[in-house]
Amino acid sequence: MSLSDTRPRVVFLINSLTGGGAERIMARLITHSMAHSHHYEMHLVLLDKAPEAYSVPDWIAVHRLGTAGSMAASLGVALRCLRALEPDICLSFLTRANLVNVICARLLGYKALISERVSPSSHHRRGAGAKLARILTRYIYPKADVVICPSAGVAADLIDNFGVPPPKVTTIPNPTDREALHRAATQPAQFPTSRPYFVAMGRLVENKNFALLLQAFARSTPEYDLVLIGDGPLRDQLRLLAHRLGLAHRVHFTGFLENPFPLILRARAFISSSDAEGFPNALAEAMMLGIPVIATNCRSGPAELLGEEPALEVSALYGARHGLLVPVGDVAALAKALTMMSSDGFRDVQAVRAAEGAARYQMQPAIDAYWQVMQVSLPQRMSPQSENRCRKAKPQDRETL
Numbered sequence: 001m002s003l004s005d006t007r008p009r010v011v012f013l014i015n016s017l018t019g020g021g022a023e024r025i026m027a028r029l030i031t032h033s034m035a036h037s038h039h040y041e042m043h044l045v046l047l048d049k050a051p052e053a054y055s056v057p058d059w060i061a062v063h064r065l066g067t068a069g070s071m072a073a074s075l076g077v078a079l080r081c082l083r084a085l086e087p088d089i090c091l092s093f094l095t096r097a098n099l100v101n102v103i104c105a106r107l108l109g110y111k112a113l114i115s116e117r118v119s120p121s122s123h124h125r126r127g128a129g130a131k132l133a134r135i136l137t138r139y140i141y142p143k144a145d146v147v148i149c150p151s152a153g154v155a156a157d158l159i160d161n162f163g164v165p166p167p168k169v170t171t172i173p174n175p176t177d178r179e180a181l182h183r184a185a186t187q188p189a190q191f192p193t194s195r196p197y198f199v200a201m202g203r204l205v206e207n208k209n210f211a212l213l214l215q216a217f218a219r220s221t222p223e224y225d226l227v228l229i230g231d232g233p234l235r236d237q238l239r240l241l242a243h244r245l246g247l248a249h250r251v252h253f254t255g256f257l258e259n260p261f262p263l264i265l266r267a268r269a270f271i272s273s274s275d276a277e278g279f280p281n282a283l284a285e286a287m288m289l290g291i292p293v294i295a296t297n298c299r300s301g302p303a304e305l306l307g308e309e310p311a312l313e314v315s316a317l318y319g320a321r322h323g324l325l326v327p328v329g330d331v332a333a334l335a336k337a338l339t340m341m342s343s344d345g346f347r348d349v350q351a352v353r354a355a356e357g358a359a360r361y362q363m364q365p366a367i368d369a370y371w372q373v374m375q376v377s378l379p380q381r382m383s384p385q386s387e388n389r390c391r392k393a394k395p396q397d398r399e400t401l
Helices: 021-031 071-085 095-108 128-143 152-162 178-185 210-219 235-244 261-265 281-288 302-307 331-340 344-358 363-377 384-388
Strands: 009-014 041-046 061-064 089-093 111-115 146-149 169-171 197-201 225-229 251-255 270-272 293-296 318-320 323-326
Touching: 009 021, 009 071, 009 095, 021 089, 021 281, 041 071, 071 095, 089 095, 089 363, 095 111, 095 128, 111 363, 128 152, 146 152, 146 363, 152 169, 152 302, 178 261, 178 281, 197 210, 197 261, 210 225, 210 235, 210 331, 225 261, 235 251, 261 281, 270 281, 281 293, 281 302, 281 344, 293 302, 293 331, 302 318, 302 323, 323 331, 323 344
Parallel strands: 009 041, 009 089, 041 061, 089 111, 111 146, 146 169, 197 225, 197 270, 225 251, 270 293, 293 323
Antiparallel strands: 318 323
């Protein structure tokens, strides 16, 4: 790129690229945006310096800020970075990055597009930090120029409970690359068990509620194993719970896997036991692989994926159109659902239904929808400052702005 690039400048902003669903979608969105790189100058700003589970192409400039998870540090350092970059629009994922984006946009004059990845009412439930997050979300999110949600449930929560004006809200399902998924699933892999197994995947954090899954697994009748893919702060606590339940020899913690899909492909069923979701990526990917799915009916995501409804009231085990739904926190219902998957005939029917449900989700339409929103958000006439500006940063400085 030349030092006097006059293309509109687009910045992507996220906390980090550690292993998580939002991080994976951000990396996927950037990777599949190469066709737009000829028309837009693009930058990726990472608030934290953390191990990166997902890579991005060489053609995008990456700025790692090193704020160590601090909201105050994120705001101060990001403000300096964004002032230097002078974006025309900035698209952010995750709450901290979203808050920083909107505040900086109001100070610097660019367009702030934010994407809330989960239902805030469910995600920010307990503790002083959660209370502060709810207050800031209610005050700052309505000031964004556009709010992108991965599901209708997240959109409804932001409109109904956080005062986001409906005209600012748009829903775009997560982009899923079906062909790449199937290629990855057929790669050689090491399997933690030779026995039939259920599988679950996600960050080992409170809102994923893997403790519920362990308790239900202990009460289910099939003598299968359970494979938990992912890492997080509750790893040791969950291992201890598995031991206390007498499951230590049947529960396998793999940690984060760069390619988890061979393990998912061979699973008896995929389980999502979350208390809160936005668009459960792993659930959708399991469905695309033709794996039967069981999910807790948390506030947003599962009902849309499995039932093709923005919301469903579920008080017991429920056979939705594309999988099984159980009430949030219901150990007995989840145990019953696991037991039902021991029937080969029942499982085969559920596998077909899961694949049919996943056919609605495609990669390119979702990528195109993101870019359509970004293009509409750009000023109709670029300002003289934007047309004539030069880069503030030297090429060798891009990593450390």
